[in-house]
Amino acid sequence: MxxxxxxxxxxxxxxxxxxxxxxxxxxxxxxxxxxxxxxxxxxxxxxxxxxxxxxxxxxxxxxxxxxxxxxxxxxxxxxxxxxxxxxxxxxxxxxxxxxxxxxxxxxxxxxxxxxxxxxxxxxxxxxxxxxxxxxxxxxxxxxxxxxxxxxxxxxxxxxxxxxxxxxxxxxxxxxxxxxxxxxxxxxxxxxxxxxxSPAVRSVAVQASRVRARTQMRKRMRMRMRIGGGLVQPVVVAAGVGLSLGAVDLLVLAFAEQRGHGDDAVAWIFAALSAGSAVGGLLYGTVEWRAGARTRLPALTAGVGLTLAVAGLAPGLVTLTVAVVCAGFFVAPALTTAYLVADETAAPGARVQAGAWVNTAVNAGISMGAAAGGLLVGRLPVGAGFALAGGAALLAAAAVGVGTRYPRVALPQEQEQEREREQEAGAVEQAR
CATH class of the missing domain: 1.20.1250.20 (MFS general substrate transporter like domains)
Known part of the structure; x- marks a missing residue:
């Protein structure tokens, strides 16, 4: 098919x-x-x-x-x-x-x-x-x-x-x-x-063929291209992770200050996940005219702005609505980060490219949780939400500039390179 x-x-x-x-x-x-x-x-x-x-x-x-x-x-x-x-x-x-x-x-x-x-x-x-x-x-x-x-x-x-x-x-x-x-x-x-699975076995066979032909002569060039192409998605993943990691403790502090129990906090966390799931599904159905690199800072800014505004919520219901709105941008931002990483990954390095994005978001969550622990009790909760949203906004600004990043091969160029590698492999087999 x-x-x-x-x-x-x-x-x-x-x-x-x-x-x-x-x-x-x-x-x-x-x-x-x-x-x-x-x-x-x-x-x-x-x-x-x-x-x-x-x-x-x-x-x-x-x-x-x-x-x-x-x-x-x-x-x-x-x-x-x-x-x-x-x-x-x-x-x-x-x-x-x-x-x-x-x-x-x-x-x-x-x-x-x-x-x-x-x-x-x-x-x-x-x-x-x-x-x-x-x-x-x-x-x-x-x-x-x-x-x-x-x-x-x-x-x-x-x-x-x-x-x-x-x-x-x-x-x-x-x-x-x-x-x-x-x-x-x-x-x-x-x-x-x-x-x-047959799908995984076929990918493994293709990867081994590419590796056998290109590993020795292209290893250093491949590493350089991976590093340059992953700057934007890794920065976005880390920024979104920082924001989400800090928000967990901020939500807990917000609820405790207003006399709500752990059950209310659990509902807010579930609302964030539900908003992210709905946002991800809707995002996948849209035929976007703008490229993934253009969408990346806009979606990340959406995460930051909605989280910053969440700190202004007067009550738990309003906070839940704001958190749901933030969730709408989370899955689309991370999905776009993975798309950009896949587009710029060198042949035979797709798993590693995705893993760097995954590592960045998880490390960001851990660092955000640590930062949230320092913020809670020292600053008003509203200021904490503003700083949490600021992490995503800063990441959006960084990837929005983009002009100073090392040039990476375009998908068309990568496809041409794959075709040249296939031709070279056919010549080697003929010999």
Whole structure:
């Protein structure tokens, strides 16, 4: 089925050969990431009796997972999903199983739990970036690719809403450590189903052929192009992450100052996710005339402005409306960042390009949470929202300038280069 012959809709994306099977398998594995944070936090706190230890273990796990993501993605680009993802998933699932066993009963040494958590985080399979790279190979029509990325982003948003709910179901019938074990099981099954999909196998074959012909003579040039092309999407992802990370604590402080409980805070967080999901779906259906690089600063500015205005809300209902409006821009901004990263990625480096954007948003969220902790109690909540929105506005201004960034190859130039590489490969085979 040709992408150009299909109606540009979400149904058309899922009708692409093997798309539904591949996407479902990736989502099954990625559901683990929606569960694991809460599951590890509960398991470690119950096993050690200390929230401080639980927070430290989670910080170590998150740091190893986030900051080593580009390295793991580079291994997928170099060796293909089958050869790279399966060992990572096996190690990750095994280490989560070890952590579950260690926290099943009280008395586990904190140092052991921290060491296992770091090792597990270091092995986290980059299923999200790899799936987006598969979308890039599977969907050749740029209009459909926008819808594919929007669908992927919305589904990921929903996973991080449903993951904690699934942990809540598990802990009703078993110790919290069982949630950690389930997380490992999900990523193992999901990764195995993902890499055995015909769509992923064909991408792996193409990647190995490109690597065999070009790895030695183009390695340095490829790295330079990746670095230049990723400046804009990485800056946007980090700015949006900073804003979102700070907003969590600001919402909590806003609710507490007005006498509302944790249930109200949970509804506001859910509203942000719902707004992001709706915004992502609507964004994917629009036929945009402006290019992705033009849309990127505008969408990021939308996140910043709406969050800054949210600090002026007189009550919880108004704040919820403002947060929903901010959510409308979150998924579209990140979807566009991934699109720009994919457009500028060198051949055989799509997973790594997406991983840099993913790393930037996660690192931004962590830094934003730390900054939010410093802001709350020292500044009025309204000023905190203004600063949180300012982070996204600053990122929008930075990518809006854009003229000083290193020149990157246009998609047409990259396509011409791929054609030249295919011709060179055919000559080599003829010899």
């Amino acid at each position: 040709s992408a150009s012959s299909t109606r540009p809709s979400y149904a058309a994306v899922l009708r692409m050969p093997h798309a539904t099977r591949t996407f479902t398998a990736a989502l099954l594995g990625r559901l683990s990431y929606g569960m694991v944070s809460l599951a590890v936090l509960l398991a470690v706190s119950r096993a050690t009796g200390s929230y401080a230890v639980a927070g430290t273990v989670m910080a170590l796990f998150g740091a190893a997972s986030v900051f080593l993501s580009p390295l793991r993605a580079a291994l997928v680009d170099r060796h293909g999903p089958h050869r790279a993802l399966l060992p990572m998933a096996a190690l990750y699932a095994g280490l989560l199983g070890t952590l579950a066993a260690a926290t099943w009963r009280p008395g586990a040494p904190a140092a052991v739990l921290g060491a296992v958590a770091v090792a597990a985080g270091a092995c986290t399979p980059p299923l999200g970036p790899t799936m987006r790279a598969v979308w890039g190979e599977l969907v050749t029509d740029r209009r459909l690719l926008q819808r594919a990325y929007s669908l992927d982003g919305v589904a990921e948003e929903l996973l991080f809403v449903s993951g904690p709910l699934l942990v809540g179901v598990v802990v009703r019938f078993a110790p919290p450590a069982a949630g950690v074990a389930v997380s490992g099981l999900l990523v193992g099954i999901g990764t195995l189903a993902f890499v055995t």
